[in-house]
Amino acid sequence: MSILQIIFLLAALATLFCAVKVVITTRMMHSAFWLVGALLGIAVLFAMLESRFFVVVQVLVYIGAIAILIIFAVMLTRKIMDENQQRMNQLWGLAFIPAGGVLAGLIYILSRWNAFNTTARTAPVNGEDIEALGKALVSPTGFMLPFEVSSILLLAALIGAIFVSYDRKGGGR
Amino acid sequence: MIPLSWYLIFAAILFCIGLFGVIARRNLMSVLMCLELMLNAVNINLLSFWSYLYGKDLQALVFVAIIFAAAAAETAVGLALIISVYRRRVTVNANDLDMMKG
Amino acid sequence: MFNDWIYIAIFIVISLFLPAAAIMMAYFLSPHKPNAIKNTIYECGVETVGDTWVQFKVQYYIFGLIFLIFDVESIFLYPWAVAYQIMSIYGVLEAIAFILILVGGLMYAWRKGALQWI
Amino acid sequence: MSFVADPINFIADWLSKLLLGWGLPPDLVMVLLFIIGSGLLATVAMLWVTILIWYERKIIGRIQDRFGPNRVGPYGLFQSIADMIKIFTKEHISPDGVDWFPFTIAPIIAVGAVLAVWAVIPFSANFVGTNLSVGILFILAIGGIGEFGIVFGGWGSNNKYALLSAFRAVAQLISYETPYVICFLIPVMLSGSMNLNDIVKAQDPWFIFLAPLGALIFFITSIAEVGRTPFDLAEAESELVAGFNIEYSGLKFGMFYVGDFLHSFTISLLFAALFLGGWKGPWAEQIPVLGFVYFFIKSSAAYFLVILLRASMPRFRIDQMMDFTWKVLTPLSLTVVSMTALVDKLLPANLIWVRIGGLILLNIIIFIATDRLLDIYWKKPLFQKNNQVEDASKASSVKLGAG
Numbered sequence: 001m002s003i004l005q006i007i008f009l010l011a012a013l014a015t016l017f018c019a020v021k022v023v024i025t026t027r028m029m030h031s032a033f034w035l036v037g038a039l040l041g042i043a044v045l046f047a048m049l050e051s052r053f054f055v056v057v058q059v060l061v062y063i064g065a066i067a068i069l070i071i072f073a074v075m076l077t078r079k080i081m082d083e084n085q086q087r088m089n090q091l092w093g094l095a096f097i098p099a100g101g102v103l104a105g106l107i108y109i110l111s112r113w114n115a116f117n118t119t120a121r122t123a124p125v126n127g128e129d130i131e132a133l134g135k136a137l138v139s140p141t142g143f144m145l146p147f148e149v150s151s152i153l154l155l156a157a158l159i160g161a162i163f164v165s166y167d168r169k170g171g172g173r
Numbered sequence: 174m175i176p177l178s179w180y181l182i183f184a185a186i187l188f189c190i191g192l193f194g195v196i197a198r199r200n201l202m203s204v205l206m207c208l209e210l211m212l213n214a215v216n217i218n219l220l221s222f223w224s225y226l227y228g229k230d231l232q233a234l235v236f237v238a239i240i241f242a243a244a245a246a247e248t249a250v251g252l253a254l255i256i257s258v259y260r261r262r263v264t265v266n267a268n269d270l271d272m273m274k275g
Numbered sequence: 276m277f278n279d280w281i282y283i284a285i286f287i288v289i290s291l292f293l294p295a296a297a298i299m300m301a302y303f304l305s306p307h308k309p310n311a312i313k314n315t316i317y318e319c320g321v322e323t324v325g326d327t328w329v330q331f332k333v334q335y336y337i338f339g340l341i342f343l344i345f346d347v348e349s350i351f352l353y354p355w356a357v358a359y360q361i362m363s364i365y366g367v368l369e370a371i372a373f374i375l376i377l378v379g380g381l382m383y384a385w386r387k388g389a390l391q392w393i
Numbered sequence: 394m395s396f397v398a399d400p401i402n403f404i405a406d407w408l409s410k411l412l413l414g415w416g417l418p419p420d421l422v423m424v425l426l427f428i429i430g431s432g433l434l435a436t437v438a439m440l441w442v443t444i445l446i447w448y449e450r451k452i453i454g455r456i457q458d459r460f461g462p463n464r465v466g467p468y469g470l471f472q473s474i475a476d477m478i479k480i481f482t483k484e485h486i487s488p489d490g491v492d493w494f495p496f497t498i499a500p501i502i503a504v505g506a507v508l509a510v511w512a513v514i515p516f517s518a519n520f521v522g523t524n525l526s527v528g529i530l531f532i533l534a535i536g537g538i539g540e541f542g543i544v545f546g547g548w549g550s551n552n553k554y555a556l557l558s559a560f561r562a563v564a565q566l567i568s569y570e571t572p573y574v575i576c577f578l579i580p581v582m583l584s585g586s587m588n589l590n591d592i593v594k595a596q597d598p599w600f601i602f603l604a605p606l607g608a609l610i611f612f613i614t615s616i617a618e619v620g621r622t623p624f625d626l627a628e629a630e631s632e633l634v635a636g637f638n639i640e641y642s643g644l645k646f647g648m649f650y651v652g653d654f655l656h657s658f659t660i661s662l663l664f665a666a667l668f669l670g671g672w673k674g675p676w677a678e679q680i681p682v683l684g685f686v687y688f689f690i691k692s693s694a695a696y697f698l699v700i701l702l703r704a705s706m707p708r709f710r711i712d713q714m715m716d717f718t719w720k721v722l723t724p725l726s727l728t729v730v731s732m733t734a735l736v737d738k739l740l741p742a743n744l745i746w747v748r749i750g751g752l753i754l755l756n757i758i759i760f761i762a763t764d765r766l767l768d769i770y771w772k773k774p775l776f777q778k779n780n781q782v783e784d785a786s787k788a789s790s791v792k793l794g795a796g
Contacts, residue, residue: 064537
């Protein structure tokens with residue numbers, strides 16, 4: 001086993017451990033903290049995939065913004081979340097069936113694919129070409145439409161979320 | 174060198190942990206966090222395909238960026254809905270939301 | 276190259292290790308004489324009743340929300356800024372359209388009074 | 394490469410030749426050099442804090458017509474070392490019911506998240522931790538992790554005051570991070586790279602001449618990111634007992650303090666690197682030590698400004714502060730970025746003086762327009778009628794005028 005493989009396995013196992021803790025932890029705040037751990041582990045895996053930009057974007061957006069937002073929302077809805085609450089649905093054992101089924105199906109289908117065990121990389125060794133990405137984002141033959149559509153998506157999310165959550169009188173509890 | 178299969182199996186396991194949480198947990202906040210895990214598994218898949226098979230193309234990168242935007246939008250609206258539900262019903266358990274029941 | 280990440284990883288580990296080591300050293304140097312009064316949580320006046328639950332305002336969530344949207348905007352704008360030198364004027368105009376659409380969201384929040392700290 | 398011109402790389406070369414001569418594999422030598430280099434850099438940064446504290450206390454003392462520390466050592470230089478020895482022997486109290494892991498790790502993150510920024514700062518032409526090609530975003534991302542030091546501290550303390558002020562602090566940080574993130578676009582745009590060393594190399598006129606308003610907004614928001622006066626609401630002693638670190642004692646509290654000082658010097662370093670030309674100066678390319686000196690002088694000047702602001706400004710009220718960032722700085726920074734992009738594209742790139750003149754003119758126009766708008770808004774609110782808004786916009790127009 002090479003050093004890279006050991007690093008990969010450590011990062012992957014840590015991420016999976018954090019993900020399992022996210023699912024089974026009862027206190028919501030601790031669950032959010034475990035989520036931060038899982039996101040950090042995923043950032044390490046992004047780094048191992050030779051991506052530069054998305055490592056920092058993962059930390060900046062997921063940990064710096066989304067996790068903080070989740071923590072704020074946990075604080076807002078915290079009153080009823082103490083330990084003596086039931087954390088799973090009554091028939092939670094049944095959830096193993098779809099989850100396990102999807103996992104088995106995915107691995108079965110993927111293992112029949114030729115490129116499954118390829119080790120050769122085609123990505124540039126010094127990270128993605130951010131300049132080309134930026135140029136393609138605004139070029140009419142490139143990804144101009146997704147670029148503008150995503151801004152409309154963000155606008156819709158902003159307006160919708162404020163409309164739903166903001167209550168003019170008193171600003172909520 | 175690490176084979177592509179390791180990343181794909183890792184992403185599949187992560188996706189299924191998230192799926193299990195989405196189905197099994199009662200708390201809506203927790204369901205949302207598990208959705209984040211599933212989206213991250215998708216991102217790992219996309220980036221590993223980019224890294225191993227389509228390193229010269231930009232589609233995968235744009236796709237990942239769009240998934241980031243979609244995840245942000247989903248979190249924002251989802252949390253807003255949870256907060257609004259909490260305000261009206263003082264609960265965030267999915268089972269207790271039965272106002273549509275006849 | 277992967278070297279950069281190795282350096283960053285080493286640097287982060289060291290920059291977490293140094294304060295941790297200092298705290299550990301201070302922990303061994305300092306006296307330990309806990310007593311019941313010293314270990315209570317600081318309060319103004321009476322003791323805390325129940326969990327430390329505080330009233331929370333939805334304002335925190337709104338600010339986090341707008342920050343999240345502008346943060347995600349930066350995913351698209353940073354590659355654009357890197358390519359700024361080699362792009363035509365139309366690319367700049369598209370980015371300005373992108374920014375203007377998001378400013379619409381900010382204006383909505385403003386008009387709704389959501390930017391007001393109560 | 395001689396020892397006098399570039400001592401650090403000289404020693405690194407010598408060391409790597411020595412280690413390779415012992416027959417070690419090249420990868421291991423690289424990792425060893427990385428460990429030695431980053432360990433030295435981080436240690437120097439931590440010890441540098443004692444000098445910073447002395448410098449700040451001395452200057453604030455002078456401004457307030459006092460002497461400042463003057464007993465221990467020459468000019469009181471060893472005062473902070475004496476303080477350090479004292480705080481090492483203070484008791485660590487961990488109150489009942491703390492959440493052990495977040496409580497312990499919070500001060501470590503608070504320092505580590507600041508220290509990690511030093512990994513990408515170019516100190517001279519070829520002395521830079523690593524030439525990360527996404528350095529700018531790395532700095533922003535590390536800042537996002539720094540917020541978790543505060544969240545963990547507030548949550549772990551099991552104290553309602555700590556929790557409340559931690560979330561106030563985080564709300565403040567993310568509010569000011571919005572214009573901060575947008576302002577970082579300007580140096581990236583003008584240099585066409587996210588690598589900090591490339592940004593420094595591209596500053597043929599310093600970027601402060603091309604984007605003065607951008608530099609101003611960057612300066613204001615980065616002070617707010619540190620949480621110093623006038624933005625020190627997170628630890629407003631008179632309102633929230635002591636901020637999120639109320640339950641901390643001994644060196645754990647001291648680490649938050651260290652992180653604070655280190656952060657305020659780090660933003661001066663960033664300001665010098667992004668807008669004041671970094672290590673650039675006469676003969677800096679040939680003799681890297683000179684670049685180091687230039688960079689040090691520039692960042693010390695920026696740090697002096699930070700201290701000056703702390704000594705002379707009163708504290709904001711929280712609603713004024715939030716209004717200032719959301720209603721003034723965010724729209725202004727978006728305007729500055731988009732207009733700078735547009736005008737710089739229209740101006741000829743090779744006529745340097747035309748570019749400087751045009752961009753400065755643009756900045757003056759935007760500044761005057763903002764000032765006028767704030768005046769109008771102050772008299773007749775644009776969107777809503779509320780007394781607090783009037784106060785806030787008045788305060789912000791005063792602030793902009795002063796800046």
